[in-house]
Amino acid sequence: MSSLITSSYSRKNPFPSLLRTNRRLTREDSSKETRHYEVSIAGSGLIYEVGDSLGVFPQNDPLLVQEILERLGFSGEELVPDPSGEMKPLREALLRYYAVTEPSKQLLAAIAEKDATASHFAIFSTPEAKEHLEKYLWGREVIDPLLEHPQVHFTPEEFVKLLRKLQPRLYSIASSPKVYPEEIHLTVATVQYESLGRQRLGVCSTFLANRVSEEVPVSVFIHSAKHFRLPEDPSRHVIMVGPGTGIAPFRAFLQERRATGATGKHWLFFGEQRRETDFLYREELEAMHHEKTLHRFHTAFSRDQEQKIYVQHRMLEEAKELYSWLEEGAYFYVCGDASRMAKDVEQALQKTIELAGGRSPEEALTYVEAMKKEKRYRKDVY
Numbered sequence: 001m002s003s004l005i006t007s008s009y010s011r012k013n014p015f016p017s018l019l020r021t022n023r024r025l026t027r028e029d030s031s032k033e034t035r036h037y038e039v040s041i042a043g044s045g046l047i048y049e050v051g052d053s054l055g056v057f058p059q060n061d062p063l064l065v066q067e068i069l070e071r072l073g074f075s076g077e078e079l080v081p082d083p084s085g086e087m088k089p090l091r092e093a094l095l096r097y098y099a100v101t102e103p104s105k106q107l108l109a110a111i112a113e114k115d116a117t118a119s120h121f122a123i124f125s126t127p128e129a130k131e132h133l134e135k136y137l138w139g140r141e142v143i144d145p146l147l148e149h150p151q152v153h154f155t156p157e158e159f160v161k162l163l164r165k166l167q168p169r170l171y172s173i174a175s176s177p178k179v180y181p182e183e184i185h186l187t188v189a190t191v192q193y194e195s196l197g198r199q200r201l202g203v204c205s206t207f208l209a210n211r212v213s214e215e216v217p218v219s220v221f222i223h224s225a226k227h228f229r230l231p232e233d234p235s236r237h238v239i240m241v242g243p244g245t246g247i248a249p250f251r252a253f254l255q256e257r258r259a260t261g262a263t264g265k266h267w268l269f270f271g272e273q274r275r276e277t278d279f280l281y282r283e284e285l286e287a288m289h290h291e292k293t294l295h296r297f298h299t300a301f302s303r304d305q306e307q308k309i310y311v312q313h314r315m316l317e318e319a320k321e322l323y324s325w326l327e328e329g330a331y332f333y334v335c336g337d338a339s340r341m342a343k344d345v346e347q348a349l350q351k352t353i354e355l356a357g358g359r360s361p362e363e364a365l366t367y368v369e370a371m372k373k374e375k376r377y378r379k380d381v382y
């Protein structure tokens with residue numbers, strides 16, 4: 001069994017993988033940039049299963065690091081401890097080991113101590129100030145309070161001790177090991193936005209998009225997701241709701257179930273802003289639909305018409321058929337945005353059961369709770 005083979009690579013000892021493919025999925029004229037990546041794990045001994053995520057250790061933007069160094073009057077050669085205590089040149093420490101975007105409360109408190117005009121930062125350290133802190137931090141990065149208080153200075157060591165550790169980011173794996181045993185595919189939205197007059201770049205998504213070349217290894221590890229597996233019984237039907245990058249694990253599910261000849265049926269709900277510019281993996285998914293790996297396929301493009309249409313609206317339009325799949329024991333999967341989509345989809349699921357199953361709201365809730373208990377309702381949301 002493959003699970004008996006172990007790799008020496010892990011989060012603590014990540015594998016230096018090479019990025020083989022970096023391709024834009026959304027069209028150039030889309031307001032979003034979502035990319036497809038293929039990472040080689042050849043020779044690593046790493047084993048993954050569909051449903052798992054890949055952990056990626058990013059590096060910070062060298063231009064942002066340079067700006068911070070200049071603001072603080074450092075050359076970058078100064079030696080500082082990294083988070084594990086090992087001495088490193090400051091520039092390297094800021095590029096690889098410390099978070100130079102999200103400011104810590106400690107950094108704000110230290111600025112408040114050194115500059116009376118920042119005394120209002122001191123309140124951020126109190127538990128009651130959570131909301132104020134969140135409001136202040138929204139759209140602000142480490143560079144902002146530094147520029148807002150130009151007279152504040154630190155020693156290099158003092159400064160890094162006020163930073164958080166740079167954390168790896170997780171990405172749902174978009175490939176099946178049955179089809180790509182030596183590769184891992186990802187579907188990643190590049191985070192970029194403007195705030196306070198500055199262009200902001202998501203650390204890991206722009207690292208992958210712009211700063212990884214084919215020769216420079218990227219440190220990765222497998223993050224197992226036992227809660228997000230396909231049904232053990234291959235004859236069970238699978239319903240997948242995966243708008244945006246939520247499509248990633250379902251591309252893997254479909255590849256896997258096709259490779260294993262699973263007899264259960266598949267139904268995918270995919271959504272994005274516009275069909276012409278944002279239909280991720282359109283050709284692959286339409287081909288799977290055509291060849292009947294994907295038995296039912298519904299899309300919702302929110303901005304193609306005046307009234308916004310989302311995946312949950314498509315679910316309700318299909319309530320009767322959806323309910324009959326549930327009654328046949330289908331597994332229901334959701335992946336993608338946790339802040340709104342996952343809640344809206346859960347409500348639509350309950351409504352489906354009410355409408356098509358002729359049940360009261362309380363009975364529909366009990367039905368959904370039972371699906372959760374039976375592990376037939378599985379979520380991977382972020």
Ligand SMILES: Cc1cc2nc3c(=O)[nH]c(=O)nc-3n(C[C@H](O)[C@H](O)[C@H](O)COP(=O)(O)OP(=O)(O)OC[C@H]3O[C@@H](n4cnc5c(N)ncnc54)[C@H](O)[C@@H]3O)c2cc1C
Nearest residue numbers: 139169170171172187188189193202203204205245248382
């Ligand atoms: C299990 C799991 C699976 C995931 N799978 C995927 C996947 O398949 N594909 C994918 O793309 N992502 C996925 N993610 C999310 C991913 O891990 C990262 O969080 C995402 O790529 C952003 O990371 P980043 O380093 O690029 O951005 P960061 O540097 O972490 O910046 C993101 C932060 O920027 C801030 N921000 C963003 N937009 C704005 C705005 N408009 N105004 C103000 N502030 C803003 C927010 O604070 C946000 O948290 C997954 C997450 C988890 C936990």
